Structures are given as structure tokens and as C-alpha cells.
Amino acid sequence: MSFVDFEYLLNKISPLISKQDTDFRDAIPAKYRLAITLRFIASGDSYKSLHYLFKVSPQIISKVIPEVCNAINQVLRDEIKMPSTKDAWINIEKGYRRKFPHCLGSIDGKHIVIENPPHSGTEYFNYKKTFSIVLLALVDANYKFIFADIGCQGRISDSGVFNNSLLWQKISRNEIDFPTPCPLPGSNIDVPYVFIGDGAFALSEHVMKPYPGQHNVGSPKRIFNQNLSKARVVVENTFGVLTSVFRIYRRPIDLDPSTVSHITMTCVLIHNFLRKNSPERYTPPGTFDVIDGNGQLITPGSWRNYNSCYNAI
Structure with a gap:
């Protein structure tokens, strides 16, 4: 993050996180509160490690980080916004057109590994033999999140998370202003616009998945799956950038699942913020x-x- 981006973010959240000095001690400045939070999500350091770095007690840090994350989520909430018009969806489709025509976004789920919450049993236990919550994301061709659903228990599959998400509810109720179906290049059959996912998702009018099974090299189904995978890898790359930059995800997070959800949303919003404001610094060529x-x-x-x-x- 550049100094300019840091100052911009600090000016936005300062009114929400600044504290008044008391007769007994000075309040921690807003810039230190923001720096502590960014250091935490960028490095994954423990509260005790941050204590030695910033000379702030672990108990205070445990209160500062959720408070700053909530403030960031509030001021940057517009960084994730689904298009509301056909033209806006077409602009997203243009980014995918050379890889997979009529694609409006790539969707997938990522497990955010956490320590087993107390008294939760196997509620968060996933097929990878870890405990997690799920980040379900829809990503455009510019590696930016346009939808994120965070917090579902890890035991639930990506398809199950998707079926319970606001995105699927909007699709089912026809509340998304999809572009009008039109023919693909070289065809005269109208084809709807779709979101693309892997084999875990169910096939529907606006959700496309690969053909199941193995197919011969050069066969139409094999070629179709290859092209779909080239477009779908965008969401995998976006997750890769997220976990590479925010190293809090390098090990299980020992916090309450609701707190992890807020922190993950903060990382997603900052990702979009930096992809828009400082793409070459955040994701170099x-x-x-x-x-x-x-x-x-x-x-x-x-x-x-x-x-x-x-x-x-």
C-alpha cells in the first residue's frame, strides 16, 4: 500500500476510530490503530508479536483490530458492488469475451482455515480435514470481487454455500438484470449470459460448469472444458493474490468465526481498493x-x- 492510499484510508476511517485522551493516559492515535490492523492482516503476526512492535498491549490490540476492520468495511463497502444494469454486465463480459463469451464472472469458494471454535463439534470441519469458514466469491476479468459471501461453515460444499447465498436468491427471483440472450459468434441460436464455476456447482440457465468425466483430446467437450477453465482460473488467481498479500491466511486463525468473517471482508475490500487505485504496486506486471x-x-x-x-x- 502506498503512502497516498494509506492517508486516504486513514482520513476516511479516522472519525470512526479516533478516541479522546483521558486524565490517566493518551489515546492511541488513529494512524497507529490503522497501522496495527494492516500489519496484522498483512503478516499474520500474533497479538503478542504486535505488542513488541507497536508497544501496545495484546488486550488493547484485540479490541483495536475488530474495531478498525468494521470501520474499513463501512467506508469501503462500495468497493464491492454487483452491476445493476445490462450495460454494466456487458462491460464485465467484455473482459471474458476472448476466453469464454457470455461469461459475466467466475465463481468459486475458498476455505478460510480457523482453529476449532469452542463447543462447535464438527460444525466447521471440512473435507480437507481442517476447520474453516467459506468465502464464496464472484470475480470479474480484472481480478476484482463483485460479490462475496463470507462465514458459512466449512462442512458445507461450495454448491451448498451458493444455494444459500444472496446471489442465488437474486438469480432465482430474476432480480439480476442479465443482458438479453443473443447468439455466440458463428451461431444463430440465442444463448443466455452465465456465471462459470467448477464441477461442484449445479448447472442452470445462468450457471455454467464443465462437462463431467474424461474426454478425448481434441473433442468438442474437451475443448469446451479447456476454454471454461481458462476463464474460471481468474477466481483462483484472485484467491492466490489475496492469500499471498494477506498472510494472515497462511496459518489457522485463532479467532471467533464472526471476527474472521469481518477480517476477511476487510481483506476483500482492500484488495479491490488497491486493484483500483494502485494496480501496478499491488499486483506488478x-x-x-x-x-x-x-x-x-x-x-x-x-x-x-x-x-x-x-x-x-
Whole structure:
């Protein structure tokens, strides 16, 4: 995060987190409260480690971090917003068009690993043999979240989380202003616009998934699955950036699940905030795969050759 972005965020949340000095001690300045919180989510340090770094007691830090996260969630809540018009959805589709036409976003779930909450039994126990809550996310082609549902128990599958989410409710009630179905290139059959996911999701009019099973190389189903995977990997890459930058996710989080949900929402909002304001600093060139002018997928390891070809052109 740049100094400019830090100051912008500090000015936004200062009225919400600033405290008055008392006769016995000075209040912790807002900039220190924000710095402690950002350090916590960026490093995953324990409260005790932060105590030695900032000279603030672990007990105070345990109160500061949730308070600052709630303030950030409040001032940055508009960073995640689903399109409300057909034209806005079409703008998202343009980013996916060369990979998978009529795609309005890539959807997937990520397990946020936590320590087993007291007296919860197997409520949060998932198929990976860990305890977790689920982050269900819809991501656009610019690696930004356009929908996030956080907090469902890890024992529930991605499809189950999706079926209980606000997104599916809006789809079922026809409350999303989807673009009007139209033919794909080279066809005259109207095809609806869809969200794409992996095999865990159920196929429906506006949710597309791969063909199940193994298919011969070069077969239409194999080609379809490959193209869908190229587009769906966007959400996987976004999760990868989130866990690489916010290293709090590198180990189980020993906090209450509701607190972890608020912290995760903070990370998601800051991710979108930095992708919009400082994309080159937050995700330097070479972070993501790209598609060249010939439709070939260029991986970060191939950037040197790609740049050489680009300069030659």
C-alpha cells in the first residue's frame, strides 16, 4: 500500500476510530490503530508479536483490530458492488469475451482455515480435514470481487454455500438484470449470459460448469472444458493474490468465526481498493496470466518472451 492510499484510508476511517485522551493516559492515535490492523492482516503476526512492535498491549490490540476492520468495511463497502444494469454486465463480459463469451464472472469458494471454535463439534470441519469458514466469491476479468459471501461453515460444499447465498436468491427471483440472450459468434441460436464455476456447482440457465468425466483430446467437450477453465482460473488467481498479500491466511486463525468473517471482508475490500487505485504496486506486471494478440495464453514465466515479441511489433 502506498503512502497516498494509506492517508486516504486513514482520513476516511479516522472519525470512526479516533478516541479522546483521558486524565490517566493518551489515546492511541488513529494512524497507529490503522497501522496495527494492516500489519496484522498483512503478516499474520500474533497479538503478542504486535505488542513488541507497536508497544501496545495484546488486550488493547484485540479490541483495536475488530474495531478498525468494521470501520474499513463501512467506508469501503462500495468497493464491492454487483452491476445493476445490462450495460454494466456487458462491460464485465467484455473482459471474458476472448476466453469464454457470455461469461459475466467466475465463481468459486475458498476455505478460510480457523482453529476449532469452542463447543462447535464438527460444525466447521471440512473435507480437507481442517476447520474453516467459506468465502464464496464472484470475480470479474480484472481480478476484482463483485460479490462475496463470507462465514458459512466449512462442512458445507461450495454448491451448498451458493444455494444459500444472496446471489442465488437474486438469480432465482430474476432480480439480476442479465443482458438479453443473443447468439455466440458463428451461431444463430440465442444463448443466455452465465456465471462459470467448477464441477461442484449445479448447472442452470445462468450457471455454467464443465462437462463431467474424461474426454478425448481434441473433442468438442474437451475443448469446451479447456476454454471454461481458462476463464474460471481468474477466481483462483484472485484467491492466490489475496492469500499471498494477506498472510494472515497462511496459518489457522485463532479467532471467533464472526471476527474472521469481518477480517476477511476487510481483506476483500482492500484488495479491490488497491486493484483500483494502485494496480501496478499491488499486483506488478507478471502477476497474472494474459492472452496475446493471437489468442495464446501467456504465463508469468513467459513474460520475457512476450515482452520481446511486443517490443518487436
